[in-house]
Amino acid sequence: MRLTLSSVYRPYSFPTLLKSSSFSTLCRPFCSSALSSSPTCVKPQVPLFLRQPIYSTKLCELKKWHDWAKGVAFSIGSTFVDSDNGPDSSLLCRELKWLMEDAVEDHSMIVKDDDSDERVKMRVGIEELYCLWKQRVQERRPFQYVVGCEHWRDLVLSVQEGVLIPRPETELLVDFVDDVVSENEDLKRGVWADLGTGSGALAIGIGGVLGSEGRVIATDLSPVAVAVAAYNVQRYCFQDKIELREGSWFEPLKDMEGKLAGLVSNPPYIPSKDISGLQAEVGRHEPRVALDGGTDGMDALLHLCDGAALMLKPAGFFAFETNGEQQCRALVDYMENYRNGSFCNLEIRSDFAGIQRFVIGFHQ
């Protein structure tokens, strides 16, 4: 249901400021209508580990489920790895352990060896647990959607269908910002923007490294994402620091022209032709609008470059995540040749897997 919802919103993902874009005219009425109607209708889900432990199960019943789930995990072997680089048995077993941690109130009970009639308090019913694990393995539903959260940096962020699960690579963007603001007091107390914020991960991460005067504006065109991000912002008590605005890329930021101290984004960057071959967890369950970057995957990135030149104040900083390697070079090339004079100190940075992943730099 939510998947179809996000695919309906798909047209918004196309840049509205691009010269060639014919979507901008098409887009605007949709955007404004989405703006006015949506915030009230989306209610974010509460992650499993934060729900009330209102269920209770016999320890032996829980153990039975656990043994069953473990069996299911082992039956997978390397099937998923071979088909689409998905999880293997050992990874599924670790996820199983985490699912237990999130579902059972006092998980020290689990180590007890005796099969007693003792009861354990749980945040979800035992039947539901069977259901969840089937979804995880048979339907390849991402583990993070199953438990409703993703551990990212030192944060635990709520996620749900319709919102991209923040990736470990993206953690580094916050480190880049941290490095920049620790040497530049002016940027530290400026206004930053996180475009296409999804769960709000980058915005909250950056909110944590800015000074007390620094602010972040996070935008997303998906009402689900805005609602989830707002929930996460509230959980970390950043309501005064992080402002959420619904809309496509720079559209909700018209008042900030030339004023932004910094700009970060992890926009959709996968070339359209690659979408069908994605790992099942990604391709079948995550919002396409957050993944599909157009023919060569650069649509959003190029649009962000153009916008950055307009929105950043002099010496403002930007950092973008890309599909890696060739895309990084193409982006730098675009900035140097087509946006000559707008940016300086352009740099390509690698992620921890050694893939050239990010482009960072400053506005002139």
Add this chain to the structure above:
Amino acid sequence: MRFHGNFIICRYLSRLRNQFNSNFEFPLPNFRHRAPFFLRSYSAEVPAQLSPELLNIMEQRLSAIEYRTSCLNNFLNQPEASPSEYARANKELRKLSGSVDLIKELRAKQKEIDGLKSLMAECSEDKDMLNMATEEMGQAVEEERKLQNLLLKSLLPKDDADERDCILEVRAGTGGEEASLFAMDIFRMYEKYALEKGWKFEVVDIAQSDHKGYKEASAAIAGDGVFRKLKFESGIHRVQRVPVTEKSGRIHTSAVSVAILPQADEVDVQLKNEDLRIDTYRSGGSGGQHANTTNSAVRVTHIPTGIMITIQDERSQHMNKAKALKVLCAKLYEMERLRLRSSRSKLRLEQIGSGDRSERIRTYNFPQGRVTDHRVGITYHSVDDVMQGENLDVFIDALLLQEEMDAMATFSSSQ
């Protein structure tokens, strides 16, 4: 000059041994839950008199400290001191301040004693007065001794790492699966001990064996004086028991090694970013948005030393990296400590807590229900209690006492 320390420690340790052995023969109902109350009493309730030699040495030190303090204070009153000199002098003063306060107290007490002495000489006729003065004299002398003992302790060389948190590492050694099971038991023993002490025990990483034992496990322990109490746990812990995996009921001997490393931060070890290589175990492919994996394992390599740490227990890459760096810093700090220590005198190397990981320090014998610490020669007759994290203090307190005595011996022989 080790006479004094040796004498006292022999006396206390033999008393300790007698207590435990006799309690094994005639067990008191409540004994196992009681702390070994007598252990540190020599400096608390009934202060022992320090030997005249020791007092003499201490007196010299006290005068030196008083002289140094007044020099520093004079210096600070001079306007021409540069900020860095000023800061250095202040730091030294702060370091001395603990001893200085005690010295002031001691001097006041000694003055009081002198006053009482002359009072007693003057009023040798007045019996009531004399009684009162004698009584006060007794109290004052006792307090003087207490202060002297405290001062002596403050002057003894301290391990700078004592107040630090620590990293605990337990590794299964010889003995296969049984060693892994015992490694798990030992790891849990420290977890329970930490819990009892009100310390924070945070698992860093666990590598499980096939039978649910631990091949390797590590934890970060934080709290008051963690390293001071746990540092003597480093070494080989030997177990003798019938393994659950053994069908014929034969007793096996196996071993696990324990390492206790003081925690350090990146500043302590001057960690440089360019010395680090960080890898993740993301399987091939494009990564980023293409992949959704919960595998957030991180491997940190310290290039100059080749130390490699892999952590995968946490659910985020960032937290795994933070833990790996924590362990790395502890390892680098320990290397530096060992380097410093080996350049110090032989005497200190011979002391307990030498950190020699190959030393067999303790045996847990389950059939006989006993635990023996080979360094202090103490046997405690309830292995179950010890494994529950209770009464580990029996050994730890004795080892701390021995350390103090050794330090005292070094103090008096170094003059």
